[in-house]
Amino acid sequence: MSAAEGSPRAQVLDGTATAKAIKAELAERVAVLRERGVVPGLGTVLVGDDPGSKAYVGGKHRDCAEVGIASIREDLPADATQADIEAAVERLNADPACTGYIVQLPLPKGIDTNRVLELVDPDKDADGLHPTNLGRLVLRVTEPVTSPLPCTPRGIIELLLRHGITLAGKHVVVVGRGTTVGRSIGLLLTRREHNATVTLTHTGTLDLAEHTRHADVVVAAAGVPGIITADLVRPGAIVLDVGVTRVVDGGTGRTRLAGDVDPGVAEVAAWVSPNPGGVGPMTRAMLLANVVDSAEAQAG
Numbered sequence: 001m002s003a004a005e006g007s008p009r010a011q012v013l014d015g016t017a018t019a020k021a022i023k024a025e026l027a028e029r030v031a032v033l034r035e036r037g038v039v040p041g042l043g044t045v046l047v048g049d050d051p052g053s054k055a056y057v058g059g060k061h062r063d064c065a066e067v068g069i070a071s072i073r074e075d076l077p078a079d080a081t082q083a084d085i086e087a088a089v090e091r092l093n094a095d096p097a098c099t100g101y102i103v104q105l106p107l108p109k110g111i112d113t114n115r116v117l118e119l120v121d122p123d124k125d126a127d128g129l130h131p132t133n134l135g136r137l138v139l140r141v142t143e144p145v146t147s148p149l150p151c152t153p154r155g156i157i158e159l160l161l162r163h164g165i166t167l168a169g170k171h172v173v174v175v176g177r178g179t180t181v182g183r184s185i186g187l188l189l190t191r192r193e194h195n196a197t198v199t200l201t202h203t204g205t206l207d208l209a210e211h212t213r214h215a216d217v218v219v220a221a222a223g224v225p226g227i228i229t230a231d232l233v234r235p236g237a238i239v240l241d242v243g244v245t246r247v248v249d250g251g252t253g254r255t256r257l258a259g260d261v262d263p264g265v266a267e268v269a270a271w272v273s274p275n276p277g278g279v280g281p282m283t284r285a286m287l288l289a290n291v292v293d294s295a296e297a298q299a300g
């Protein structure tokens, strides 16, 4: 049945509006902290001039200004050495005005990313990607410390909850095995507070459709434009489009962002997150939430 015949179209998981509401809540919490003399500060380490990375980092600083978080930039040239990058990390570790920070990924070729990420003070890790914090997530350590959670997984769950969708007992099929989303989201979803059942698939999965067709929720984070087509989705399922791939439009020669979810999915799914306007703004909002959470924890 086509949309023209009146088939129900999926409802929208509106990340832009949800992130806006979250930012308003965070602004209030920041105001309370500031009254107590505590100013949260987010730092960014950006290496090189990749247009995508520059745009993301710029967006993060605008977000900070909106909610009252101070921001600190370490912008390094494309030919920065491993030592230059490590020195920038050490400066942010030592700077009391910086309460949390991120190293924008990917770093240029030839840089040992894991070595850089391990140097980040785990207490200032706003991305939740430091081995200590990922390890605490695996080990389910929540006391006496609360570690930052990876921003995109936290944002996906928050987006669902704020649309009235709970996950207990549901089958979530994750497509993609990257560290920031695929590998870490299952650790969050299988916590007792969410209680989902999780299948992790990836581009090496033999029969992807066999898995995704059984999903109540599909998290599409493979970075393969359009990999999730309507025939892979059970009618009434919930689909989150996490992929961000820059593609050159054959016709116009302009670059645009392509998600992992084919537009036809909206004809079968009950809920779809748009891309842009879905998981991206939520990721940014959760970065701010991690900074405010840790500033509150540090303030006691």
Ligand SMILES: Nc1nc(=O)c2c([nH]1)NC[C@@H]1CN(c3ccc(C(=O)N[C@@H](CCC(=O)O)C(=O)O)cc3)C=[N+]21
Residues within 6 Å of the ligand: 055, 056, 102, 103, 104, 105, 106, 127, 151, 244, 257, 275, 276, 277, 278, 279, 280, 281, 282, 283, 284
């Ligand atoms: N250390 C680190 N942490 C990250 O969180 C991180 C990273 N490195 N490297 C790259 C990816 C990608 N990422 C996005 C965040 C927001 C949008 C976003 O807000 N996008 C807008 C559209 C933006 C546009 O149109 O250019 C939207 O979806 O509506 C997109 C992508 C964070 N990442």
